[in-house]
Amino acid sequence: MIVKGTNLKKYFPIRKGIFLQTAGHVKALECVDFELNENETLGIVGESGCGKTTLGRVITRIYTPTGGTLEYITPEKKLLHLEKAVDKHQLKRFRRDFQMVFQDPFSSLDPRMTIGDILREPLDVHKIYPNQRERDEYIEYLLERVGLYPEYTARYPHEFSGGQRQRISIARALALKPRAIVCDEPTSALDVSVQSQIVNLLQELKEQEQMAYFFISHDLDLIHHVSDRIMVMYLGSVMEAGRADEVFHHTSHPYTRVLMKSIPHWDPKQRKLDKIHLEGEPPSPINPPKGCPFNTRCPEVMERCKKEMPQLQPITDNHSVACWLFDD
């Protein structure tokens, strides 16, 4: 295991007035449990605003969690608690092992730095190559690894296409030889043809480098394709989790079922008209509904759902669901 989160919460305060009094909270994450194992891809799906990106940023400690525990197991099997203020050196060590690829390739590279500077930054921060020649050779090697020419080091980000920029972003994440990479919708800003290239590159690299991915996406097909395990999120909570084919073939939670039905079929004749349609928008995370967060839109809503929050319960060995329908 690499990281384990239990009961993770992240609330963003809404501040008002001259003295910035807290007027309320945006509850972006509400009790999220997960674990990420070595060499596995954990896929996170959910619609916009469900807390996928927040979860990714809590895991990489861009955000400090409001509650719960976040444990990091070092390669030496030491346990590190990341949910509170962490010792500087330990945090740096964690940063080396945990990198991130971002969603928007047009804002994830500093426009004022050359590609060489961008790739040099992580190496300099962690003082990996004190020798300049070795470092430059490594940077050129990195560029080749992600399918770019080593001559690109002197160029600026705006000279590249979206797909190339995403490759640079991947090279930057790869530079520190991390144990895990959080991919925050790495393909959603790209053309379809380029998407598959980036996904294939990520999978290739995973096999060669023995890394784990924390793969965030709203694209169910993509998640099915890349993931070993899947977590389905809604309004900051995990609705369903389990092995990828298990979740896809024995879909249990009403919300996941709605999601699965919404995947467009490649054949227009096969498109069903009797799909279950969801009414309305997800409720506001500032004021989430009592009980199950999905109770306002659930086609199978019961009285109990409006009072009590269901917990994630295993229904088979590799599959758990948070829904009262499966409460025996």
Add this chain to the structure above:
Amino acid sequence: MKGNTELRVRKAFFKHKLGIIGMIILILLYLMILFADFLAPYNYQSTKRDFTFSEPTKIHWRKDGEFIGPHVYGMTKSRDPVTFAVKYVKDEEKIYPIRIFVRGDTYKFWGLWETDIHLFGIGLQDDAVLYLFGGDRFGRDLFSRVLIGGRVSLTAGLIGTLIAVVIGAVVGAFSGYYGGWIDVVIQRLIEILRSFPRIPLWLALAMLLPPTWPSTTVYLGIVIVLSFIGWMGVARVIRGMVLSLREKEYILAAQVIGQSNFKIITKHLIPNTVTYLVVVSTLSIPGMILGESSISFLGLGIKEPMTSWGLLLKQAQSLSDIQAHPWLMIPGLFIILAVLSFNFVGDALRDALDPYRTVDKV
């Protein structure tokens, strides 16, 4: 392409005619103050009792209809028997030709070596002077004093702006990047400081400089006083820019890499505001020049015998002085020239660096 961007910026800049004119004037002005000692025919401190408030010297080219080159005549001071007003009577017998590379007052060129060669002049004469802009109360050459005074005025603006922009950028970036109560404290402090009226605050700060200080130290003090006000506007805008920049994913990427907050500010945030900083610098130099002039004009800045354009204007404070010796206003023309030029260059730079202004006006 980066090259293309630079090319586009350069092209756009050179399309701005007033900007080019301003640029040329500024280059000339700065060359002028760089070689001020050499260009000035006299030492700016040397006094000539016989030529107090002498009007700008007339340069003659012909004598008795015959061309003999530029020359001036000897002068004798006399008083009008009725009004007792000072009059200068020229003595056409004494001809002093204007020559180049003439020997005159000694000075230290750039403080390195002593020399007495001036670009032009008539040498040191007892009964004749070459005062292009006339003489002042002590019979000093106003032209030489304008050249030397420009050193203070033009560099005070430059250095003051540099300090103000650096402080403003750093404070603004910290305020915007950290946010929360740090931001609140800094912003309220700026609001309080900015609500003081500007000139009384300058004067109060200038009063703090001990009168015993040597003039170079006073000069530095004035520069610091000027930048004390200037940084706040920059800090506000930089804060706003950083507020939006810090949400960019490359800042998050730097955090994930483990880059320190200080390095994120200096390596990522401030470089991304640099186009704004360049424009705001050129546009705030004129304010600094005017500020220095105001302080010196009110008598709290640079002290005699050191001089600046503002201090030179101080002599022209009373209407009767201006009426009797209108040439004392000439330093004001130089202030106007410098301020306008900086404004034109700033305008041109702002237009050239604006990425949304791709369509050129015909």
